[in-house]
Amino acid sequence: MSDFFNGQAGFPLLLFALVFGYLLGSFPFGLILTRMAGLGDVRSIGSGNIGATNVLRTGNKKLAAATLLLDMLKGTAAVLIAGIVSPEAAIVAGFGAFLGHIFPVWLKFKGGKGVATYLGVLLGLFWQGALIFAAVWLIIAYTTRYSSLAALVAAVIVPVALYIIGFHQIAVLFFVLTIIVFIKHRANIQRLVSGTEGKIGAKG
DSSP states (O other): OHHHHTSSSOHHHHHHHHHHHHHHHTOOHHHHHHHHTTOOOGGGSTTOOOSHHHHHTTTOHHHHHHHHHHHHHHHHHHHHHHTTTOHHHHHHHHHHHHHHHHSOGGGTTOOOOSHHHHHHHHHHHOHHHHHHHHHHHHHHHHHHOOHHHHHHHHHHHHHHHHHHHTOHHHHHHHHHHHHHHHHHTHHHHHHHHHTOOOOTTOOO
16 A cells, blocks of 8 residues: 555645545536526436436436436546546546545535446546446346346446456455445345336336
């Protein structure tokens, strides 16, 4: 760990990268886009979440897709910009962006569940890992029709795959992110266990 903080960036720059990533990740695009479209506060419907899944409950698929893309790309942007300083700064900024999305200071620390930003950070740090995530998600989603289960399984596979490949620092980051994703999805996990979780394409 000391080697990490004594790398190319040094602790002050890593702290700056963390704050930078957090602020970038804290932009609540789901809330911003729905308000701009005249659909009100997305937090007042469905799960009360600001992510793409809840934006989809407004009935606007294009807005949901835009939310998904922007929530993903803010993680990618944080990584790529901080990566100009050092690989360590990129990792820290990615962590910050993920935390910013889930705990945005502007919304009293009540944000999204983090899957899109998780994928965006992964895309910025190791794009092949994003392909692994997408492939696992598609397979599980196709076979079970559960989006939440697909995301959870993919989030478990990613850090294991990264560690096996040899990207140990990034694997540690995504191990931590995966734990947080599971905590944020605890209600989904309870519904999956009870058989009441909504399936992809299900009405009502």
